[in-house]
Amino acid sequence: MSNHVQHKTQEELAALFRADITTGVGRSVKHESADKHVSGEAVYVDDRLEFPNQLHVYARMSDRAHARIVRIDTAPCYQFPGVAIAITAEDVPGQLDIGPVVAGDPLLADGKVEYVGQVVLAVGADSLETARKAAMAAIVEYEDLEPVLDVVEAYRKKHFVLDSHQHKIGDSAAELATAPHRLQGSLHIGGQEHFYLETQISSVMPSEDGGMLVYTSTQNPTEVQKLVAEVLGVPMHKIVIDMRRMGGGFGGKETQAAGPACLCAVIAHLTGRPTKMRLPRMEDMTITGKRHPFYVEYDVGFDDNGLLHGIQIDLAGNCGYSPDLSGSIVDRAMFHSDNAYFLGNATINGHRCKTNIASNTAYRGFGGPQGMVAIEEIMDVIARHLGKDPLEVRKLNYYGKDERNVTHYHQTVEHNVIHEMTAELEASAEYSKRRAEIRAFNANSPVLKKGLALTPVKFGISFTATFLNQAGALIHIYTDGSIHLNHGGTEMGQGLNTKVAQVVAQVFNVDIERIQITATNTDKVPNTSPTAASSGADLNGMAAKNAAEIIKQRLVDFLVREYKVTAEDVEFRNSQVRVRGQFLSFEEVIQKAYFGQVSLSTTGFYRTPKIYYDREKAAGRPFYYYAYGVACVEVIVDTLTGEYKMLRGDILHDVGDSLNPAIDIGQVEGAFVQGMGWLTTEELVWSAKGKLLTNGPASYKIPAIADMPIDLRVKLVENRKNPEDTVFHSKAVGEPPFMLGIAPWCAIKDAVASLADYRAQPQIDAPATPERVLWGVEQMRKLQQSTKAVAVTEVEPA
Numbered sequence: 097m098s099n100h101v102q103h104k105t106q107e108e109l110a111a112l113f114r115a116d117i118t119t120g121v122g123r124s125v126k127h128e129s130a131d132k133h134v135s136g137e138a139v140y141v142d143d144r145l146e147f148p149n150q151l152h153v154y155a156r157m158s159d160r161a162h163a164r165i166v167r168i169d170t171a172p173c174y175q176f177p178g179v180a181i182a183i184t185a186e187d188v189p190g191q192l193d194i195g196p197v198v199a200g201d202p203l204l205a206d207g208k209v210e211y212v213g214q215v216v217l218a219v220g221a222d223s224l225e226t227a228r229k230a231a232m233a234a235i236v237e238y239e240d241l242e243p244v245l246d247v248v249e250a251y252r253k254k255h256f257v258l259d260s261h262q263h264k265i266g267d268s269a270a271e272l273a274t275a276p277h278r279l280q281g282s283l284h285i286g287g288q289e290h291f292y293l294e295t296q297i298s299s300v301m302p303s304e305d306g307g308m309l310v311y312t313s314t315q316n317p318t319e320v321q322k323l324v325a326e327v328l329g330v331p332m333h334k335i336v337i338d339m340r341r342m343g344g345g346f347g348g349k350e351t352q353a354a355g356p357a358c359l360c361a362v363i364a365h366l367t368g369r370p371t372k373m374r375l376p377r378m379e380d381m382t383i384t385g386k387r388h389p390f391y392v393e394y395d396v397g398f399d400d401n402g403l404l405h406g407i408q409i410d411l412a413g414n415c416g417y418s419p420d421l422s423g424s425i426v427d428r429a430m431f432h433s434d435n436a437y438f439l440g441n442a443t444i445n446g447h448r449c450k451t452n453i454a455s456n457t458a459y460r461g462f463g464g465p466q467g468m469v470a471i472e473e474i475m476d477v478i479a480r481h482l483g484k485d486p487l488e489v490r491k492l493n494y495y496g497k498d499e500r501n502v503t504h505y506h507q508t509v510e511h512n513v514i515h516e517m518t519a520e521l522e523a524s525a526e527y528s529k530r531r532a533e534i535r536a537f538n539a540n541s542p543v544l545k546k547g548l549a550l551t552p553v554k555f556g557i558s559f560t561a562t563f564l565n566q567a568g569a570l571i572h573i574y575t576d577g578s579i580h581l582n583h584g585g586t587e588m589g590q591g592l593n594t595k596v597a598q599v600v601a602q603v604f605n606v607d608i609e610r611i612q613i614t615a616t617n618t619d620k621v622p623n624t625s626p627t628a629a630s631s632g633a634d635l636n637g638m639a640a641k642n643a644a645e646i647i648k649q650r651l652v653d654f655l656v657r658e659y660k661v662t663a664e665d666v667e668f669r670n671s672q673v674r675v676r677g678q679f680l681s682f683e684e685v686i687q688k689a690y691f692g693q694v695s696l697s698t699t700g701f702y703r704t705p706k707i708y709y710d711r712e713k714a715a716g717r718p719f720y721y722y723a724y725g726v727a728c729v730e731v732i733v734d735t736l737t738g739e740y741k742m743l744r745g746d747i748l749h750d751v752g753d754s755l756n757p758a759i760d761i762g763q764v765e766g767a768f769v770q771g772m773g774w775l776t777t778e779e780l781v782w783s784a785k786g787k788l789l790t791n792g793p794a795s796y797k798i799p800a801i802a803d804m805p806i807d808l809r810v811k812l813v814e815n816r817k818n819p820e821d822t823v824f825h826s827k828a829v830g831e832p833p834f835m836l837g838i839a840p841w842c843a844i845k846d847a848v849a850s851l852a853d854y855r856a857q858p859q860i861d862a863p864a865t866p867e868r869v870l871w872g873v874e875q876m877r878k879l880q881q882s883t884k885a886v887a888v889t890e891v892e893p894a
């Protein structure tokens with residue numbers, strides 16, 4: 097078995113050893129699946145070879161927002177040849193509820209429906225089309241109940257899915273009463289459809305002893321495993337989840353991939369046949385939750401310079417019909433209602449409003465973007481009120497470095513780099529010069545108006561549910577020196593597998609080609625946290641590093657024994673190993689270690705240090721560190737139609753010491769555009785009866801290539817390693833740059849404000865669709881005729 101090791105001469109090995117290092121972290125290694133993505137060969141769940149005798153599952157959705165179910169008759173379903181089964185809530189063998197944190201999400205409607213789209217029954221048939229026809233033939237009779245569809249109504253009536261929560265520092269009421277200026281206002285922030293290219297999908301194969309093998313597109317394999325076990329009423333060890341890659345997740349597959357998986361499992365259990373459920377786009381958009389829309393009320397006191405004295409913000413998240421992850425999502429909105437600003441005396445209230453729409457869920461930023469939009473609106477409102485450049489007010493209110501650096505949840509902001517980053521971008525984007533040019537342009541252009549905005553991002557990294565900050569990994573080295581790598585994270589396009597492989601390549605100092613990335617599988621690494629909160633690489637990278645270091649230490653110890661040298665004599669480099677004066681290839685070392693009876697397989701583990709949060713006291717250190725970014729965007733607005741075009745975007749983003757600059761730049765660009773889409777063209781519209789009308793790409797407009805800024809310049813901060821002991825001193829990148837997309841929204845309002853000589857902030861709720869921009873234009877034109885302020889109320893000082 098030793099024959100496959102190619103024997104090189106000592107000179108050859110030494111030359112390889114001494115060559116420039118070409119592997120490991122910090123390099124723009126291409127995405128592990130890049131070639132397959134481009135050629136279309138990457139296998140998603142729906143591309144797998146299908147199991148023989150498979151059933152396709154289709155869900156019949158409620159067409160009522162709130163109703164009691166009077167009768168369900170599935171007999172008509174069976175008239176269609178090929179139908180195997182039609183199930184309702186009564187057919188679920190185990191637990192019906194699949195709520196991720198607290199109960200509230202029945203797998204199938206249980207006597208009542210609470211939104212249009214709620215799954216009432218499901219049919220398994222030998223084709224999707226037959227399953228659909230049969231499901232639509234079932235008889236479902238309802239008795240309508242009054243729905244609550246308006247978040248403000250739910251907020252006023254305290255119609256909540258979970259209790260409200262408060263963050264408090266200082267005395268905002270006293271400061272508000274005495275501040276030189278005080279303004280009150282409100283803002284609606286829209287939701288957002290995930291629009292992952294691959295819709296929710298699962299494929300389930302019954303296995304021995306009542307077990308199930310589940311292929312599913314999920315960010316959270318362990319939770320799907322737990323919920324499939326619960327709906328079947330079997331222990332978790334009977335269920336195996338396999339997840340190779342998602343065609344995008346963006347938070348939408350953190351909890352809501354479980355429904356199709358559980359429906360498939362129940363039908364597989366009842367029929368003994370393999371099952372597959374793939375949601376058509378319209379069904380996916382109707383059944384699953386989205387980013388939470390928010391309604392925000394604020395009361396802010398400040399001085400003549402625009403410095404905050406006191407602030408109260410009430411954040412009312414529109415959670416839809418059930419809690420899902422809304423507890424943590426509204427928390428994160430509260431945690432980010434400071435963005436990069438020292439609030440001083442602040443009271444932040446978070447409310448979780450219950451409405452009769454789909455249950456809103458995780459979406460890139462996890463509530464953080466909504467909190468940050470609120471404070472950015474407030475910065476603009478203050479600037480307009482005082483006739484100042486919004487950037488001046490923003491910079492004035494930035495957290496200080498050694499003072500004015502305690503947040504409203506009592507965490508001290510350390511290693512703040514927002515000042516330097518803002519200064520760098522202000523210079524490279526020529527902010528002042530372009531500000532002057534834009535004012536001159538606008539003065540001479542009656543219809544087309546330009547706007548400019550520079551906005552910061554400070555985003556807390558770590559799950560605020562502290563226990564989730566843990567990860568595991570598994571490494572085997574086979575006798576030919578090839579490495580099998582597995583970890584608890586999931587690949588959704590963000591490049592996590594590539595980064596984790598780079599980490600392992602770095603530890604062993606071997607070529608990345610030697611490392612085989614494998615599907616996330618609950619058999620290999622158990623009890624995983626969702627791949628979320630941007631922490632995939634931080635947590636799983638560290639767990640894999642731990643595993644690799646354990647094996648490497650065993651190899652070093654072995655070589656020390658075998659060659660009677662010291663550990664300092666052993667060096668791994670370029671897939672070779674030097675043992676004092678002698679050179680061995682990595683595979684030779686592995687072979688020798690195998691024959692020396694050294695274990696070449698191990699698990700690794702990581703938990704984030706330093707963090708804690710006391711929810712009772714609303715204080716602690718929920719975040720290990722913060723990631724920062726700044727964006728400067730210029731827009732041109734047609735004030736006759738409300739249409740706009742982003743002319744230029746300059747971005748500077750902080751990823752610490754990047755694990756992979758190419759992937760990180762891709763994340764920054766993609767997140768920025770996704771954030772911009774949220775706040776500009778992506779509008780969710782429901783009918784008066786609660787039916788989602790924007791249920792496909794024809795009516796829901798995500799950004800396309802032509803919506804990109806004409807000139808987009810993205811840079812990563814250089815030579816600024818994460819001061820905390822993160823994986824090779826990198827910083828998380830997945831979510832933070834999403835909030836760079838606030839700059840285009842502010843730039844649009846800047847352009848509109850020019851119509852009233854920047855004396856007032858137009859009330860343009862998010863998303864700033866062309867219609868809303870036109871309303872803003874109208875407000876400014878009216879203001880030109882009277883001096884009365886627009887939507888913001890000025891309160892006289894006491």
Ligand code: MTE
Pocket residue numbers: 344345346347459460461585588589590592627628629630631632633763766829830831
């Ligand atoms: N990038 C791509 N291409 N596809 C995705 O679905 N999800 C985002 C972000 N970037 C996503 C993405 C979200 S919501 C999160 S939390 C992070 O990736 C998760 O991955 P990470 O923790 O490994 O960065």
Ligand code: QUE
Pocket residue numbers: 196197350421424428458462558559560561564626628629630
């Ligand atoms: C950011 C996140 C998540 C979060 C907190 C964050 C997240 C998530 C949870 C969560 C909380 C409690 C649970 C649970 C999950 O919290 O994605 O299972 O019991 O799932 O700050 O992204």
Ligand code: MOS
Pocket residue numbers: 315345346347348350458459460461462627628629630831
């Ligand atoms: Mo991302 S919203 O934490 O999946």
